[in-house]
Amino acid sequence: MNTRNTLIKGTAFINGKEIKGRKTFDVINPATGEAVIGVADLNRTAIEKAITVSEAAWESWKLTEVAQRSNILKNWYNLIVKHKHEIAEIITLESGKPLEESKIEVDYGSSFISWFAEEAYRTYGDQIPSPNRGKQIITIRQPVGVAAAITPWNFPLAMVTRKIAPALAAGCTIILKPASQTPLTAIAVAHLAKEAGLPNGVFNVITGKDSAEIGKILSTSPIVRKLSFTGSTGVGKTLMEQAASTIKKVSFELGGNAPFLVFDDADIEAAVRGAIAAKFRNAGQTCVAPNRFLVQDAIFDRFAEAITQAVQKLKVGNGLDKHVKVGPLINQNGLKKVQHHVSDALKKGARILTGAEHLEGLFYAPTVLADVPPNALMAKEETFGPIVALYRFQTEEDGIRMANDTEFGLAAYFYSQDVKRCWRVADALASGMVGINEGAISNAVAPFGGIKQSGLGREGSKYGMDEFTELKYLCFGL
Ligand SMILES: NC(=O)C1=CN([C@@H]2O[C@H](COP(=O)(O)OP(=O)(O)OC[C@H]3O[C@@H](n4cnc5c(N)ncnc54)[C@H](O)[C@@H]3O)[C@@H](O)[C@H]2O)C=CC1
Numbered sequence: 117m118n119t120r121n122t123l124i125k126g127t128a129f130i131n132g133k134e135i136k137g138r139k140t141f142d143v144i145n146p147a148t149g150e151a152v153i154g155v156a157d158l159n160r161t162a163i164e165k166a167i168t169v170s171e172a173a174w175e176s177w178k179l180t181e182v183a184q185r186s187n188i189l190k191n192w193y194n195l196i197v198k199h200k201h202e203i204a205e206i207i208t209l210e211s212g213k214p215l216e217e218s219k220i221e222v223d224y225g226s227s228f229i230s231w232f233a234e235e236a237y238r239t240y241g242d243q244i245p246s247p248n249r250g251k252q253i254i255t256i257r258q259p260v261g262v263a264a265a266i267t268p269w270n271f272p273l274a275m276v277t278r279k280i281a282p283a284l285a286a287g288c289t290i291i292l293k294p295a296s297q298t299p300l301t302a303i304a305v306a307h308l309a310k311e312a313g314l315p316n317g318v319f320n321v322i323t324g325k326d327s328a329e330i331g332k333i334l335s336t337s338p339i340v341r342k343l344s345f346t347g348s349t350g351v352g353k354t355l356m357e358q359a360a361s362t363i364k365k366v367s368f369e370l371g372g373n374a375p376f377l378v379f380d381d382a383d384i385e386a387a388v389r390g391a392i393a394a395k396f397r398n399a400g401q402t403c404v405a406p407n408r409f410l411v412q413d414a415i416f417d418r419f420a421e422a423i424t425q426a427v428q429k430l431k432v433g434n435g436l437d438k439h440v441k442v443g444p445l446i447n448q449n450g451l452k453k454v455q456h457h458v459s460d461a462l463k464k465g466a467r468i469l470t471g472a473e474h475l476e477g478l479f480y481a482p483t484v485l486a487d488v489p490p491n492a493l494m495a496k497e498e499t500f501g502p503i504v505a506l507y508r509f510q511t512e513e514d515g516i517r518m519a520n521d522t523e524f525g526l527a528a529y530f531y532s533q534d535v536k537r538c539w540r541v542a543d544a545l546a547s548g549m550v551g552i553n554e555g556a557i558s559n560a561v562a563p564f565g566g567i568k569q570s571g572l573g574r575e576g577s578k579y580g581m582d583e584f585t586e587l588k589y590l591c592f593g594l
């Protein structure tokens with residue numbers, strides 16, 4: 117463990133206190149296989165206590181003035197910025213992503229806090245013109261109550277602040293269960309939230325190996341009125357079923373299968389830059405990463421050649437090495453899924469242009485496969501790794517049909533310099549977010565979310581407050 121980094125703590129954080137478990141589980145550095153630190157493996161009693169303290173804290177937190185909530189969020193933002201390098205180091209140690217990416221994630225994750233510190237003042241209601249002179253009709257927005265958040269390992273800070281910041285801004289209290297692979301960043305920023313002036317019990321971090329058990333407790337508790345989940349579609353379905361038992365307000369950011377279309381009128385060099393930015397962030401382990409590259413036939417060979425050259429320049433290694441662009445996969449399951457998808461595609465006729473080999477440990481070579489058949493597993497399932505899978509299409513209609521041929525609908529990207537085509541294609545793509553001649557679309561001011569089996573609701577933007585507030589209608593008889 118890096119003893120110089122005092123923000124690395126293996127305790128859960130409940131009611132403003134560090135909580136040790138009778139048992140612990142190790143957080144493993146995926147680049148080295150070494151344990152970073154042991155983390156509290158909480159039992160049911162501790163998790164139920166987190167719910168109880170959140171309920172108690174809500175009684176006063178819901179009455180706080182917006183200015184107080186906003187100022188605490190601003191203090192929290194400033195503390196995260198002050199500790200940027202320690203937090204970035206923790207992100208890299210527990211997730212494996214390159215340190216430069218971790219620093220960018222600290223900027224991105226903290227931007228949700230500064231954004232919602234202001235959105236707290238803009239949780240507007242309505243004054244609706246009444247059809248009857250004897251009645252005044254207005255609406256107000258109020259905090260939902262005690263919320264629970266369950267987050268994935270791939271963005272140990274951003275996925276946390278994207279939920280915690282709007283919850284606190286709205287006046288909710290919240291219990292966070294971070295991924296067991298990467299809980300350290302969440303624990304660190306919870307301590308900074310207390311230092312920022314957040315009252316005890318308002319933001320609690322519970323840790324444990326048995327995610328299913330913890331999820332069951334949170335999703336079926338009648339005290340928890342809101343569940344916000346980011347992760348795989350399969351787990352999202354389980355949580356949605358469990359939350360139905362108490363009709364919770366839910367929001368889900370789930371899996372993706374993003375298409376990246378390159379039309380014959382595209383700027384090829386720009387498309388390659390956008391493809392690399394979108395695909396190799398976090399070694400391809402992001403839900404908005406392009407999973408299928410659909411290239412119009414006339415420029416297929418040019419694009420294939422150009423992206424292969426760009427991919428071959430990417431340095432693979434330990435994220436603490438400043439020259440590294442592609443880190444390890446998160447664990448053996450992630451590596452096995454990538455290997456299975458690649459071998460399946462090759463068996464079905466795909467061609468290797470570069471890579472397609474396991475290097476060592478959890479490192480996999482950045483890969484380009486050409487002419488991947490539509491019946492390949494990677495055409496339908498999220499690979500979640502550093503694999504560029506190229507597919508050909510003939511007409512614009514073929515490209516859109518192929519792009520939409522998936523149960524997912526989170527992000528989509530396309531490159532074209534024809535403005536009418538841009539409007540036609542953006543309108544036709546079945547996804548919650550579309551990058552048009554742009555590969556980096558995530559931003560705290562924009563509504564992040566998907567359709568179909570990629571989720572429900574939106575995070576970030578002004579819409580992010582809706583997920584943690586209820587709209588109440590008041591009818592005044594005069
Ligand atoms: N739409 C989005 O914004 C994002 C989607 N994802 C998706 O998540 C997957 C990869 O991330 P993972 O962390 O492996 O996903 P995952 O779904 O396995 O885990 C996500 C979180 O859920 C917890 N969890 C696992 N099983 C659970 C259960 N039965 N009940 C309650 N909680 C449970 C995990 O401990 C973790 O905290 C990919 O499919 C990726 O596309 C990941 C990040 C963002």
Ligand SMILES: O=C(O)[C@H](O)CS(=O)(=O)O
Binds near residue numbers: 271369402403558
């Ligand atoms: O896990 C993910 O892929 C994130 O939700 C995507 S982003 O918001 O960090 O781009």
